[in-house]
Structure formats: structure tokens, C-alpha cells
């Protein structure tokens with residue numbers, strides 16, 4: 001099986017991965033998949049739905065094998081439903097892989113072209129954004145200060161090493177810039193480093 005041509009958007013909770021992923025996914029020939037959205041779409045009465053509630057409410061990662069399997073099933077469903085056409089579309093992933101083991105488990109499934117690291121040194125600003133989101137989007141995991149702090153710690157301990165793993169294809173972008181400038185930087189990097197494996201015509 002051919003691996004999916006993929007762009008990864010990485011960054012701490014609150015850095016704007018979802019916003020940027022969604023915007024990029026609205027451009028023809030890009031398909032966006034946010035792992036958190038795949039989890040939130042689960043029926044919470046199922047065993048996997050319960051696992052998601054259990055881990056996310058503590059600010060922890062759901063176990064890797066379950067996560068990668070769920071993500072794989074979801075992407076397969078998008079291919080079958082022809083929303084994602086891997087022969088002509090590039091995949092934009094946010095929220096996965098989220099630790100080294102997931103990156104290794106996904107090695108045979110995705111061909112990572114570039115990684116966009118939405119960086120933000122200001123923890124206070126991230127916390128402010130998450131609090132705002134808790135009110136707007138009814139996100140349980142954004143509502144408690146302890147959970148927010150745990151999610152930031154999980155990011156530093158588990159997700160940051162993934163950036164090292166992709167060393168050489170990582171572009172760091174200042175996540176404190178206005179969303180349109182962050183988008184501009186991402187699109188510019190994609191365009192300037194494009195190669196023959198991508199089709200940009202709608």
C-alpha cells in the first residue's frame with residue numbers, strides 16, 4: 001500500500017493546530033483530520049468512548065494502539081466515502097502522532113512531507129486561549145486548571161520528542177502571530193518546498 005502524503009501540524013494545546021488544520025483542509029487537494037475530533041465523535045457509551053473520557057479528562061493520552069487503530073479506521077472510512085482521495089489529496093494531520101511510539105506505529109501508513117511546529121513560549125497565553133475555548137466549545141478538558149496544566153506537561157514530555165524524530169523537515173512558526181499570518185507561513189512553506197508528488201490543481 002502507498003503511504004499517504006502527509007503534512008503534520010504540531011504544537012501545544014491552545015497553539016491553534018485545529019484552526020490552521022481546518023483552514024488548510026478547506027483548500028482543494030488537502031484533507032484535514034484532527035485526532036481529537038475523531039475521539040470526540042465516538043459514542044461515549046462504547047468501551048472506546050469510555051476510555052477517551054477516562055484519559056482526556058485527566059489530560060493524558062489515550063493508549064497508543066487504540067489511538068492509532070481508531071485513527072486508521074477513521075481515515076479508511078474517509079477514503080471509502082471518497083472524502084479523502086489519497087491518490088490526489090495530501091493529508092493534514094493535527095493531534096497525531098502525539099508521541100514517539102505513535103510516530104513509529106504510523107511509519108508505514110504516512111509519508112511525512114513537512115512538519116509545522118506552532119511554537120509558543122508563553123504558557124500563560126496558551127492557558128488563556130484554552131479557558132476561552134472551554135466556554136465557547138464546551139470542552140470538558142479545557143475547563144479545569146489542573147487538567148490544562150497536565151495537558152501542557154503531557155505535550156512537553158511526550159509530544160515534543162516527536163519534533164526531534166522529524167528533525168530536518170520541521171518548520172517552526174510563531175503561534176502568537178495573527179491566524180492569517182500563521183496560515184500564510186504554512187502555505188508559503190508548502191509552496192516553496194513542493195515537489196512532483198503533490199497535485200495542486202482543483
Ligand code: ADP
Nearest residue numbers: 013014035036055056060061062067095096098
Ligand atoms: P489539544 O490539542 O487541545 O490537546 P485535542 O482535541 O487534540 O486537544 O485532544 C484532546 C484529547 O484527546 C487529548 O488530551 C487526549 O486525551 C486525546 N487525544 C487526542 N489525540 C490523541 C492521540 N494522538 N493520542 C492519544 N490521545 C489523544
